[in-house]
Structure formats: structure tokens, C-alpha cells
Amino acid sequence: MLFRRKKKSGPVKVDDRLTHIAFILDGNGRWAKKRGMPREYGHSEGAQTFKRIVRYCGDIGIKVVTVYAFSTENWSRPKGEVDRIISLLDEYIAGAERELDENKIRYTFLGDKSVFAPGMVERMTRLEEISAHYELRLNIALNYGARAEIVHACRELAESGEEITEESLSSKLYTAGCPDPDLIVRTANERRLSNFLLWQAAYSELYFTPTLWPDMRPEDVDEAVADFYARERRFGGVTSK
Ligand code: IPE
Ligand code: IPE
Ligand code: MG
Numbered sequence: 097m098l099f100r101r102k103k104k105s106g107p108v109k110v111d112d113r114l115t116h117i118a119f120i121l122d123g124n125g126r127w128a129k130k131r132g133m134p135r136e137y138g139h140s141e142g143a144q145t146f147k148r149i150v151r152y153c154g155d156i157g158i159k160v161v162t163v164y165a166f167s168t169e170n171w172s173r174p175k176g177e178v179d180r181i182i183s184l185l186d187e188y189i190a191g192a193e194r195e196l197d198e199n200k201i202r203y204t205f206l207g208d209k210s211v212f213a214p215g216m217v218e219r220m221t222r223l224e225e226i227s228a229h230y231e232l233r234l235n236i237a238l239n240y241g242a243r244a245e246i247v248h249a250c251r252e253l254a255e256s257g258e259e260i261t262e263e264s265l266s267s268k269l270y271t272a273g274c275p276d277p278d279l280i281v282r283t284a285n286e287r288r289l290s291n292f293l294l295w296q297a298a299y300s301e302l303y304f305t306p307t308l309w310p311d312m313r314p315e316d317v318d319e320a321v322a323d324f325y326a327r328e329r330r331f332g333g334v335t336s337k
Pocket of ligand 1 (some may be wrong): 123124126127266309
């Protein structure tokens with residue numbers, strides 16, 4: 097077996113069967129609650145985890161990482177919590193620009209940016225532009241909802257008069273040009289997609305772990321990767337075994 101847990105086998109390396117991993121990061125609130133702390137504390141710890149996990153995915157050879165950071169439904173949370181999450185993300189974006197030469201990541205934001213403050217929109221757009229030549233892609237789903245994304249893509253197609261095909265619709269999604277996720281990992285014991293990449297996940301492998309997002313470590317990624325490699329993807333065909 098080629099892909100084993102890091103603890104036992106040293107760093108795993110992925111191949112072209114696993115180019116894109118997406119994470120539904122969940123459990124920040126519960127992580128904080130367990131420690132008797134406000135939910136916001138879980139989000140700031142989660143932001144550190146985010147950096148660590150993205151770096152590790154790059155190290156093991158993943159080409160595209162997508163992270164669900166804030167959904168269109170998350171606006172329904174208390175204002176203080178929403179403000180904290182958005183300001184953490186804005187700090188992350190500013191830091192990403194400062195560290196761009198070091199991290200060499202190509203950033204793309206999935207979702208409607210226009211709802212954010214003009215300064216933040218500017219930082220998001222600039223980061224996308226100045227990082228566009230890097231290879232390792234990081235998609236950050238922010239004010240993202242898959243249904244809204246599909247409706248937005250359909251409207252664009254209707255306006256342009258283009259023929260409606262799977263390819264033309266894919267080309268109007270926020271993920272245009274990215275391969276579909278091979279593996280979607282959701283933390284914190286929830287087993288649902290919560291309006292994430294509904295179109296792109298048609299044949300993704302799903303992996304659920306009880307680990308709360310702030311506790312997520314490279315070893316947990318190794319475990320998800322090993323689980324992925326133990327599966328057979330048939331895409332509707334017949335088994336090769
Ligand atoms: C994930 O953690 C972060 C966001 C959805 C923004 P949660 O905040 O959903 O944490 P739980 O699910 O309440 O524990
Ligand atoms: C999904 O997590 C959204 C993000 C990870 C940004 P939620 O915590 O909002 O999802 P539900 O409410 O448990 O489905
Ligand atoms: Mg949650």
C-alpha cells in the first residue's frame with residue numbers, strides 16, 4: 097500500500113488521481129465551546145489551521161485546494177460572530193498578499209464579492225490578479241452558495257445566448273477552469289454538503305471526520321488521502337477488479 101498515515105510512513109505524496117481537495121471546515125464554534133470560550137475564539141484558531149492545512153496540501157502535491165470559509169447562509173448568525181469571521185478573512189487576505197512571494201499560491205474567491213466593504217473587495221481582486229501566475233490554486237469560498245452560483249451561471253448563459261451544455265454551464269461557475277474536486281473532506285461529524293459545490297461534486301469522494309476544524313492536523317489529511325486511495329472510482333462504469 098503506497099499511501100499510509102504519515103505517522104507511520106513519512107510524508108504521503110499524491111498523484112494525478114488526486115489533484116483537487118476541498119474542505120468544508122466545520123466545528124470552530126464547538127471547539128471554542130468545549131473550552132468555555134466564545135465562538136469567535138474558535139474562528140481565530142480555525143484561521144491558523146487553515147494556513148497550516150493549505151501549506152501541507154501543497155507539500156504533498158495537491159494542485160487545487162478549495163476551502164468553504166463562509167456561506168450565503170452564514171449571514172444568519174449573530175452580527176458579532178459574522179463581523180469577526182469577515183475581519184479574520186480580511187486579515188488573512190492582507191497577509192496572503194504580504195507573503196505571496198514566499199507561499200506562491202494562486203488565489204481565487206468563489207462567491208459574490210460585491211457584498212463586502214470596498215477596501216476588502218479591492219484586496220480580494222488585487223490578490224487574485226497578482227497571484228494569477230502561480231501553480232498551486234487555493235479557492236476560498238466566501239459568501240458562497242452553490243445554488244446561487246448555478247443560478248448566476250444560468251443567467252450569464254441566457255444573457256449571452258450561448259448554447260446550454262454541461263461545458264458551457266461549468267465555464268460560467270466561479271470554479272471555471274478548475275478540475276472538479278476529487279475529494280471533499282468535512283470536519284466536525286456533520287455529513288452534508290450545506291450548499292457547497294453541488295454541481296462540481298457530482299463524482300467527488302466524500303470523507304467525514306469527527307475532528308473539529310481547529311484540531312485538524314497534517315496527519316488527519318493523510319488519513320483522508322489514504323481513505324481516498326483505498327476507494328475505487330467508477331464514474332458509472334464497471335469495477336476494474
Ligand atoms: C465553521 O465552524 C466555520 C463557519 C461555518 C464559518 P462553525 O462556526 O460552523 O462551528 P460549529 O459547527 O458551530 O461548531
Ligand atoms: C457550512 O458549515 C458552511 C461553511 C463551512 C462555511 P455550517 O456550519 O454553516 O453548516 P450547517 O449549518 O451545519 O449545515
Ligand atoms: Mg458548523
